Amino acid sequence: MVPPITFNSAWGAKMDDLDDLEDFDRPDRLPNLDHWKSVMEFSIEQAALLLAMIDPFDCDNLHLAKVKKLARWKKAHGHALGIISAIRQGLISPVACKGWIEEETSNSYGNPSMERFLRVTRPTDRETEICISNTIITRASLLAWIESERVQVTRPPKPIIxxxxxxxxxxxxxxxxxxxAPLSLPSYTHSSEGLDLVQDAIKHxxxxxxxxxxxxxxxxxDILKFLTSRGASGRMSEAVDLILRPFNLRTAHLRNRKVPTREDE
Structure with a gap:
């Protein structure tokens, strides 16, 4: 199956990435055509040159490519003929189709002569010669023709891995x-009802x-009342309060005032 053709791969490949490959030694390096990626319309001549990877900015017409004997100039001419055939058969719809028409005129002496004029023409009119430099086609129609007809275009060589x-x-x-094994430190644990009351008093x-x-x-x-509600006797409640209350508070004679507790929060 032939992969779809895109201008990014066929016209816009960067050759800088292939310059360091040992096996990529060609007499003609393919040009970088990234500056054509944003162009949406081409003349037939420009499209034919680009399909052969010849930059129209370096060689603006097919005749000059032939005179300079540029690499792939024959491919460019072949692509131009193929695009004209596709336009004739309705495979490519041109935006503007112009052709050369021969008309009989007379010179200053009244002698008849034939002259060529460029006129807007119908793509199916076989009496006119489609002008490759003035007939405009779109990128989308050109790509659709390349993909549907599997046109062989020039591509950058794939890197050799x-x-x-x-x-x-x-x-x-x-x-x-x-x-x-490392020696573990001794762990001392113990639990009792009295210690549970101590923890509850600390928490609340x-x-x-x-x-x-x-x-x-x-x-x-408040502490004695709380401990008594938890089932502690009077002596145990006194003992728990004595254990928890710092020495400086035992003789401070604090006023009996309500302070914030965890239960209040």
């Missing part, structure tokens, strides 16, 4: 010497305590 053998080396790693009262502001310490009465 050489298969470089890869050497692999197997490395055998020596087993690591036996190392003794002392979590909001600021050491630099003694007024944020929770009142003893």
């Amino acid at each position: 050489k298969n470089i053998p890869v050497r692999t080396t197997a490395v055998v790693l020596a087993p690591a010497p036996n190392q003794s 009262f002392w979590a909001t305590y600021d050491h630099e502001d003694v007024s944020t310490a929770p009142p003893k009465e």
Whole structure:
């Protein structure tokens, strides 16, 4: 299956990427035609030159390409004839079709003569010769004709990719010497009902305590009431409060005031 033809690949390939290839040694380097990518309409002559990868800015007509004996000038002439045939058969619809018409005129002495005039003509009119420099076609119709008729256009050569053998080396790693497992530090844990009450009191009262502001310490009465509601006896509630309350707060005689607790938040 022939891949679709695009001007990016056939007309706009950059040859700079192929200059460093050892096997890319051609007497004629294909030109860079990127500046034609934005052009949407061409004359038949321009399209034929571009399909043969001849820049119309370097050689503006087919006759000059033949005179200079440029590479692929025969291909360019062949593409021009092919485009004219496609226009005649309705495969390419020109934007403007102009042709040469011969008309009989008379000179100053009254002698008849034939002269050629450029006129707008119908693509199917076989009496006129389509002018390749003044007949305009679109990029889209040209590409559609190339793809449908599988026209062989000049393409940049594909880069030659050489298969470089890869050497692999197997490395055998020596087993690591036996190392003794690190000694774990002893862990002391214990739990009881009293310790659970201590944690509850810390969570609900002392979590909001600021050491630099003694007024944020929770009142003893609130802690005793909370612990009693959790099932603690009076002596255990007193012991828990005694353990949690810093020494400087035990004799500070703080006023019995409500302070913010975690439950209030």
